[in-house]
Amino acid sequence: MEKKYIKKLALASYTKNELDSKKVKKIAxxxxxxxxxxxxxxxxxxxxxxxxxxxxxxxxxxxKNDIKEKFAKIYADKKVIIDNDPSLxxxxxxxxxxxxxxxxxxxxxxxLNMHINEQYD
Amino acid sequence: xxxxxxxxxxxKQLEKGLSTFNLDPKLQNVGAVQKNTDGVIVASGLSKAFMxxxxxxxxxxxxxxxxLDEDTVSIILLDSGKEIKxxxxxxxxxxLLSINVSEDYLxxxxxxxxxxxxxxxKPKKGKDMPLEKIAAGVVEREPVNTPLKTGIxxxxxxxxxxxxxxxxxxGDRGFGKTAIAIDTIINQKQSAKTTKLRQVFCxxxxxGQKQSTIAQVVEKLKEKGAMDYTVVxxxxxxxxxxxxxxxxxxxxxxxxxxxxxxxxxxxxxDDLTKHAWAYRQLSLVLKRPAGREAYPGDIFYLHSRLLxxxxxxxxxxxxxxxxxxxIIETQANDVSAYIPTxxxxxxxxxxxxxxxxxxxxxxxxINIGIxxxxxxxxxxxxxxxxxxxxxxxxLSQYREMAAFAQFGSELDQTTMQQLERxxxxxEILKQPQYQSFSEAFEYxxxxxxxxxxxxxxxxxxxxxxxxxxxxxxxxxxxxITNTLSTGDxxxxxxxxxxxxxxxxxxxxFSA
Numbered sequence: 117m118e119k120k121y122i123k124k125l126a127l128a129s130y131t132k133n134e135l136d137s138k139k140v141k142k143i144a145x146x147x148x149x150x151x152x153x154x155x156x157x158x159x160x161x162x163x164x165x166x167x168x169x170x171x172x173x174x175x176x177x178x179x180k181n182d183i184k185e186k187f188a189k190i191y192a193d194k195k196v197i198i199d200n201d202p203s204l205x206x207x208x209x210x211x212x213x214x215x216x217x218x219x220x221x222x223x224x225x226x227x228l229n230m231h232i233n234e235q236y237d
Numbered sequence: 238x239x240x241x242x243x244x245x246x247x248x249k250q251l252e253k254g255l256s257t258f259n260l261d262p263k264l265q266n267v268g269a270v271q272k273n274t275d276g277v278i279v280a281s282g283l284s285k286a287f288m289x290x291x292x293x294x295x296x297x298x299x300x301x302x303x304x305l306d307e308d309t310v311s312i313i314l315l316d317s318g319k320e321i322k323x324x325x326x327x328x329x330x331x332x333l334l335s336i337n338v339s340e341d342y343l344x345x346x347x348x349x350x351x352x353x354x355x356x357x358x359k360p361k362k363g364k365d366m367p368l369e370k371i372a373a374g375v376v377e378r379e380p381v382n383t384p385l386k387t388g389i390x391x392x393x394x395x396x397x398x399x400x401x402x403x404x405x406x407x408g409d410r411g412f413g414k415t416a417i418a419i420d421t422i423i424n425q426k427q428s429a430k431t432t433k434l435r436q437v438f439c440x441x442x443x444x445g446q447k448q449s450t451i452a453q454v455v456e457k458l459k460e461k462g463a464m465d466y467t468v469v470x471x472x473x474x475x476x477x478x479x480x481x482x483x484x485x486x487x488x489x490x491x492x493x494x495x496x497x498x499x500x501x502x503x504x505x506x507d508d509l510t511k512h513a514w515a516y517r518q519l520s521l522v523l524k525r526p527a528g529r530e531a532y533p534g535d536i537f538y539l540h541s542r543l544l545x546x547x548x549x550x551x552x553x554x555x556x557x558x559x560x561x562x563x564i565i566e567t568q569a570n571d572v573s574a575y576i577p578t579x580x581x582x583x584x585x586x587x588x589x590x591x592x593x594x595x596x597x598x599x600x601x602x603i604n605i606g607i608x609x610x611x612x613x614x615x616x617x618x619x620x621x622x623x624x625x626x627x628x629x630x631x632l633s634q635y636r637e638m639a640a641f642a643q644f645g646s647e648l649d650q651t652t653m654q655q656l657e658r659x660x661x662x663x664e665i666l667k668q669p670q671y672q673s674f675s676e677a678f679e680y681x682x683x684x685x686x687x688x689x690x691x692x693x694x695x696x697x698x699x700x701x702x703x704x705x706x707x708x709x710x711x712x713x714x715x716x717i718t719n720t721l722s723t724g725d726x727x728x729x730x731x732x733x734x735x736x737x738x739x740x741x742x743x744x745x746f747s748a
Contacts (some may be wrong), residue, residue, distance in 0.1 A: 161281070161308075214282035215266040228258060235254040 122171050126158035133193065135163070166230050168194045171201040171209040173220075183208065266329040270294075270735060273321050276477045277522045278312040280327050289369055291330045296320050300327075301334050301479070304523050311523050313479040315350060336487050338494035340365025343438070346455055346469040349480050349487035353676050355455075356470055364497075366490035368483060372545035379551040381585075383397060384616045384724075385437060385503065385560050388419065388424030388673025389601060391666040392595035394625040394683055395632075396588055396608045399616030400437070400501050401549025401558040405580055407565045407572060408590030414564045416670045417588065418505040421562065424460045424673035425503065431675045431722050437560075438495045440504045443727040445481050445511030448473045461671065475512075481515035489546045492559045496548070499555035504547070508564035509540060513576045530575050537579050544583050545742055588609035600667060605632060612696030618676065624683040628662060631687065635659020654692075661691045664699040677721035678707050681735075688741050698748035709742045710735075 126186035131137045140159070147155055168191045170183055180198045187196045187210070194212075201209065268282025278300060279551035290302045298318050304311035337349040339358035347353050349368075353360065381399030398404045398421075406414045421441045429436040441458070443451045451471050458464045468491050472484035485506045487585065492502040506512070513536060520533035528534050563584065565577050570592065572581065576747070581587055586609045595602035617625065617698075638655050642648060648656070665686045668674070674682070682703055685691050694702050711718050718736065720731050727735070 214267050214284050216267055217262065218265060219262050223262065224260065227263075228255075231258045232251075232254060235257075 117148075119154065122151060122154045126155060126162055129159065132205055133166070135159070137224075146155070166194050167196045167197060167213075168209040169199060171199050171204060171220075173200070173202045173204045173206060175200060238380045248590060252732045263331070268292075268310065268327045270323055270325040270327065272323070275518075275522045276314045276318060276479055277519065278314060278318070278321065278327075279309050280312060281309055283310045283327065283329060285316045287327050289333055291332045291334050292327050294318075294321055295326050299559075301483075302523075303519070308421060313482070314477060315478060315479055315483075315521055319597070320703055324595040333361050333367050333369065334483070335365040335367045336367050336490050337362055337364070338491050342468045342491065343466060344464045344468075346451075346471055348476070349470055349472050349483040351487070353495065354607055361694065364494060366494050368486040368490050369542075370490070370546065371494065372542070373548045373550060373554070377548075377550055377554045379549055380544060381499075381549050381612045381616050382557070383434065383549075384613075384618055385421075385501075386424055386428040386432070386676065387417070387421040388428065388675070388679075389420055390607065390668055390679050390682055391442070391603050392417070392588065393617075393621060393674075393679055394666075395605055396586065396603070396610040397559065397613035397617040397621070397625075398562075398610060399549075399613045400560050401582040402586070402610070402612055402616075403563065404613070405563050405565060405587040406569060406582040406590070407472070407577060407581070407587050408602070409567055409570055409592055412590040412592055412595045413567070413600060413629055413670070414590055415454070415507055415602060417590075418507060418562050419457060420565060420671065420673055422458065422467055422503065422505065423463045425466065426462060427673065427675055432724060435501055436466060437501045437503050438492075439463070440502065441469045441487045442465060442504065442506050443469065443471045443473065443509060444484045444506065445472065445474050445515060446507065448475065457671070458676060478518045481512065481521055485509070485512055485543050489543060489559070489583040493546070496550065496559050497555065499557045501558045501560070503560045503562065506543070506561065506563040508566050509580055510566045513539070517674040532575060537583075540580055541583050544580075585612045589594075596716060598667070599663060600669070601685055605629075606636065609744050619726040620676065620680050620721055620724050621683070623726050624680060624687050626685050631655070631658055634663050635662065637644060656687070657692060658686070660696050661694070661699055662686050663713050664696050665703060667700065674723065675718075676724055677718040680721045681718075684735065685739070690743070692700075695748050702746060702748070705746065706739070706742055710738055712740075714738045 125143050129136060129143060131139065143155065144152060168187060170187055172180065172183060174180065184196050184198050204222050207220035209220050210217040246456055266278040266285040270278055270280050272279040286302050288302060292300050292302060292312055297314045298314060298321060300312035300314045302310050339361050345353055345360055381401045383400040385398045385400045387393055387398060390400065392444065406417055408414050420617040422441060425439060428434055441454065449634050451473060452654040455469055458467055465688060470488045470491065472480040472482055488504050488506065492504045495502045514530060516536065516539055517532050521527060525533045544561055546656060547559045549558040550556055563580055565578055565580050567574065580748050589604045589608045590602045591604045594604060635658065639659065642656055665682050675730055685706065691699060691702065712735060717731060717734055719729060
């Protein structure tokens with residue numbers, strides 16, 4: 117089966133923006149091993165496109181909820197996941213599929229380090 | 238105490254360094270490796286990446302984007318990339334591939350990314366020059382008007398090269414293509430010293446050659462003192478195809494650095510056949526549609542955009558120039574193959590080397606009949622021009638007559654004379670490798686043969702006569718050589734002195 121049809125099948129596996137397990141099971145039953153592999157790949161891609169991951173160094177539940185609320189408003193059609201990453205030191209990191217908005221202190225310090233290294237190479 | 242570094246000075250330096258730091262967070266675009274095949278990576282993600290963008294892998298390896306497809310991008314690796322596995326992260330850098338160039342690069346051997354290969358320390362940082370750049374436009378250019386002396390009599394007389402010209406050197410393997418290019422580089426030292434022309438900086442780009450060959454060339458350049466004004470860019474046969482593909486562009490970028498400073502630069506691309514092979518390999522791995530001889534459709538553009546960067550800028554734009562000497566290796570003298578015809582049509586002329594001539598002892602084995610220089614004539618000095626025209630005519634008459642003479646029929650006096658003159662002209666154009674001639678000596682040799690002074694000298698003694706004559710004039714008549722070095726057409730007085738010197742020399746010469 118052509119790639120574009122598998123892509124269509126992956127899109128059709130959603131009901132109201134949520135992955136429908138019944139549909140997935142039904143589709144998977146008709147696919148060959150190779151096509152199934154491609155189908156899973158497409159589903160994974162769609163899932164990552166529909167998910168926003170936010171990394172924060174804070175463990176406070178309130179802060180996490182605040183962030184989640186704000187981002188849920190910005191990305192109304194996407195699922196917002198909040199995760200902990202103490203290595204960021206301060207700030208947040210937003211991962212939107214293949215785009216990363218790194219607004220953390222760690223990133224700034226890393227860039228500064230790189231800049232100095234380049235200057236005095 | 239004076240030698241101690243002042244803490245305030247350190248802070249000042251740091252502040253200065255940090256003043257250029259951009260605090261704005263950068264948007265990072267990431268992707269993941271799907272496939273790693275023969276130096277080409279197919280990756281997903283990277284939706285914001287652009288053509289020719291530099292990307293970085295987790296292990297520090299870098300690559301350049303060459304294909305943008307619907308869901309994937311194809312990246313050529315600038316390293317072997319053996320460690321790169323499926324699923325590895327890739328991030329965009331937002332930069333185009335560039336090479337950092339400074340004056341410190343002169344005398345160095347570097348790879349196409351600017352990394353030294355000669356085991357010496359890292360060159361000082363200079364300016365980032367993009368590898369891919371659109372060539373200067375019509376408004377910034379002026380016609381070729383300054384000669385670039387090769388020091389090879391046959392070329393300077395009959396196929397003159399001007400600064401800013403693109404002259405192809407074409408021929409089978411082993412017939413002296415590289416030798417011409419190397420001689421030209423070596424000659425730039427004495428050319429700057431003995432004439433009023435400016436020093437030409439040189440860039441020698443070795444593409445797909447054996448490491449031993451490159452080492453030999455570098456050694457020779459060092460020995461002749463030519464490395465002082467030369468940069469060698471080397472992508473050997475063992476380097477990845479991507480580096481071989483990038484090498485000529487890196488050479489061009491280095492040349493452009495000096496061009497921006499208003500200097501004259503000579504770039505030798507040795508050779509573009511192997512460059513086309515490297516690009517064909519990449520294109521096939523990238524699954525681009527293959528055309529004639531399996532080369533991709535844009536093989537012409539590959540070389541035309543490179544050679545278009547050869548330029549003679551006008552005074553308002555600095556007045557610098559980049560002269561390109563691309564080399565093409567033919568198979569069995571076939572100049573009508575795909576890549577040779579492409580490059581012939583791009584360049585402003587070609588120097589064609591032939592095996593038959595080489596084997597019959599005519600070296601450099603230049604076939605004057607089909608070698609041309611389309612723009613160099615206007616750059617020739619008045620002195621050389623005054624003798625080269627006659628020599629060219631005599632030589633073409635000789636070639637025509639020589640064909641007739643083979644029938645063995647009786648020939649009249651004039652034809653006999655033409656044949657004898659032709660033999661001597663051919664003989665005087667012979668020149669051993671690494672023995673470049675100055676402007677004055679080139680004139681002297683050409684004048685000798687065209688004025689008939691060699692007609693009585695046996696052909697086998699011509700080389701000896703020439704050599705001794707040059708040193709005789711240099712020692713006894715320095716005024717003549719000094720005047721001829723200016724490149725101006727010699728006046729009556731100089732010609733009279735020349736006649737006198739020749740008669741004097743001939744008396745003492747024994748063949």
